[in-house]
Amino acid sequence: MAQVVVITSGKGGVGKTTSSAAIATGLAQRGKKTVVIDFDVGLRNLDLIMGVERRVVFDIVNVIQGEAKLNQALIRDKRVENLAILPASQTRDKDALTKEGVQIIIEELSKEYDYVICDSPAGIEKGALLALYFADQAIVVTNPEVSSVRDSDRILGVLQSKSKRAEEKREPVKEHLLVTRYDPARVERGEMLKLEDIQEILAIPLLGVVPESESVLRASNTGTPVILDAESPAGLAYGDAVARFLGEERPHRFLEVEKKGLFKRLFGGRAA
Amino acid sequence: MSAEPQPRAEPFRLRGANFNLLVLRLLDARIDAVVPALGDQFKRAPGFLRFAPVVIGLGDLAVPPAEMDFVALVRELKALEIVAIGTTGGTPELRQAAIAAGLPPLRQSGGDEAAPSSAPAAPATAPVNPPPAPLAPSGLRPTMIVDQPVRAGQRVWAQGADMIVTSTVNAGAEVIADGNIHVYGALRGRAIAGGADNLGARIFAQNFDPELVSIAGFYAVREGLGKAPIGRATQVRLAGESLRFDPFGA
Ligand SMILES: Nc1ncnc2c1ncn2[C@@H]1O[C@H](COP(=O)(O)OP(=O)(O)OP(=O)(O)O)[C@@H](O)[C@H]1O
Numbered sequence: 001m002a003q004v005v006v007i008t009s010g011k012g013g014v015g016k017t018t019s020s021a022a023i024a025t026g027l028a029q030r031g032k033k034t035v036v037i038d039f040d041v042g043l044r045n046l047d048l049i050m051g052v053e054r055r056v057v058f059d060i061v062n063v064i065q066g067e068a069k070l071n072q073a074l075i076r077d078k079r080v081e082n083l084a085i086l087p088a089s090q091t092r093d094k095d096a097l098t099k100e101g102v103q104i105i106i107e108e109l110s111k112e113y114d115y116v117i118c119d120s121p122a123g124i125e126k127g128a129l130l131a132l133y134f135a136d137q138a139i140v141v142t143n144p145e146v147s148s149v150r151d152s153d154r155i156l157g158v159l160q161s162k163s164k165r166a167e168e169k170r171e172p173v174k175e176h177l178l179v180t181r182y183d184p185a186r187v188e189r190g191e192m193l194k195l196e197d198i199q200e201i202l203a204i205p206l207l208g209v210v211p212e213s214e215s216v217l218r219a220s221n222t223g224t225p226v227i228l229d230a231e232s233p234a235g236l237a238y239g240d241a242v243a244r245f246l247g248e249e250r251p252h253r254f255l256e257v258e259k260k261g262l263f264k265r266l267f268g269g270r271a272a
Numbered sequence: 273m274s275a276e277p278q279p280r281a282e283p284f285r286l287r288g289a290n291f292n293l294l295v296l297r298l299l300d301a302r303i304d305a306v307v308p309a310l311g312d313q314f315k316r317a318p319g320f321l322r323f324a325p326v327v328i329g330l331g332d333l334a335v336p337p338a339e340m341d342f343v344a345l346v347r348e349l350k351a352l353e354i355v356a357i358g359t360t361g362g363t364p365e366l367r368q369a370a371i372a373a374g375l376p377p378l379r380q381s382g383g384d385e386a387a388p389s390s391a392p393a394a395p396a397t398a399p400v401n402p403p404p405a406p407l408a409p410s411g412l413r414p415t416m417i418v419d420q421p422v423r424a425g426q427r428v429w430a431q432g433a434d435m436i437v438t439s440t441v442n443a444g445a446e447v448i449a450d451g452n453i454h455v456y457g458a459l460r461g462r463a464i465a466g467g468a469d470n471l472g473a474r475i476f477a478q479n480f481d482p483e484l485v486s487i488a489g490f491y492a493v494r495e496g497l498g499k500a501p502i503g504r505a506t507q508v509r510l511a512g513e514s515l516r517f518d519p520f521g522a
């Protein structure tokens with residue numbers, strides 16, 4: 001049986017899709033059979049971030065409506081073995097996704113895969129509820145700002161009351177905190193929330209801290225999940241997060257402002 | 273195969289019951305003075321009393337009934353999502369005017385403001401005061417213990433009991449108890465203690481940083497906390513008609 005993992009946040013634009021692509025790729029790199037589903041019907045962009053947008057023929061709505069087989073809609077990644085993408089529909093409206101339809105798809109995928117990663121749309125409405133409903137684990141993506149933390153808090157409350165596990169009064173969804181776009185310099189200047197403050201409010205185990213990094217934009221423009229960029233701090237941070245997710249202990253890094261060495265200061269060099 | 277509806281032996285039952293209600297004591301008969309002030313309060317504490325039934329207290333009004341437009345009052349309160357259900361106190365003339373606007377006089381427990389016998393429109397179902405229900409054998413209602421953080425968008429209500437939250441009440445969350453509220457972590461959301469009439473209820477928070485606190489309907493929003501010891505271990509209680517904030521512990 002696969003583990004179903006939702007990547008969710010409440011607030012939009014905090015890095016759910018970036019994280020879904022990176023974590024799914026990281027799990028596959030470590031030999032786990034992984035499929036990542038885009039639940040953002042109408043605004044799909046997981047396929048872009050994964051660089052497979054030109055290979056999309058069918059999507060999740062086609063499968064639910066019986067117009068295509070699941071296997072026809074799944075896109076197998078060409079860079080990493082064990083990785084598949086189930087794209088969202090660009091053209092349909094949100095109501096095309098049904099709980100029954102999603103259940104059938106997840107059950108079928110569960111037979112073959114180790115991890116089913118669900119990239120949630122923003123909000124706490126229907127689409128987001130559907131993305132988290134079948135979850136065994138949740139990775140809650142938060143930026144170091146008050147509104148993002150508040151929305152993550154809200155989505156944690158929803159996980160505790162509206163997930164299938166909650167409805168069936170089973171063991172609750174396992175929660176992980178992933179702080180992204182963390183900018184130590186801005187934190188130091190008091191412009192952003194400190195990691196400790198976020199942890200104090202949300203009070204769930206910390207999976208990782210991904211620093212603000214130009215490499216993320218570059219990666220998404222080239223359709224390469226940032227975890228494949230071994231030079232990038234964000235890529236390394238996602239690598240750590242995946243390792244921790246699989247039970248390894250790794251110290252957290254990229255939490256402090258990097259002290260520039262004399263050489264860099266003299267030449268104003270910029271690595272990244 | 274016809275499904276005959278089962279005839280019911282009795283279509284309804286009439287029972288007396290006590291309710292905790294908030295009283296909105298009018299200090300001014302002019303609707304255009306009262307309503308904007310109320311609206312102002314509720315803008316700062318949105319949803320606080322949403323659709324809560326309130327009783328209009330007339331005891332402080334010394335005006336002839338012609339100067340009090342109850343119909344307009346009910347309408348304007350409704351627009352603020354406050355539902356007026358009756359009146360308490362006031363002169364017999366004022367009560368009569370209120371009855372005409374659909375607001376029957378209610379009798380307070382203890383009967384100190386008994387409905388006038390000259391109130392023919394008061395329905396036969398007007399609140400009766402049965403003797404208080406006997407307590408459970410233990411004599412106590414179990415305290416509600418909340419072990420999870422109460423998160424934004426969540427509301428927890430300890431009906432007829434005290435509440436203990438062992439972790440935090442986050443911003444955007446709401447805890448309500450008819451008795452006392454204890455928060456052993458940080459109180460960053462709203463805490464509403466004492467139901468509508470438990471004036472002795474208190475709120476205790478290890479780290480006091482609330483959006484709103486209320487005891488028996490007397491409340492303060494963040495701006496109104498003034499000299500309260502924010503960020504410290506604090507207890508809130510009612511002193512007369514205002515909230516009092518004191519540090520506690522070491
Ligand atoms: N660590 C990071 N450093 C810099 N930019 C980032 C980082 N993470 C995400 N971004 C940028 O933030 C934007 C939003 O990211 P993404 O699309 O992953 O968010 P999302 O939560 O999926 O958004 P939506 O709610 O719209 O689905 C993108 O432009 C992305 O490049």
Ligand SMILES: [Mg+2]
Binds near residue numbers: 016017018119120121
């Ligand atoms: Mg997205």
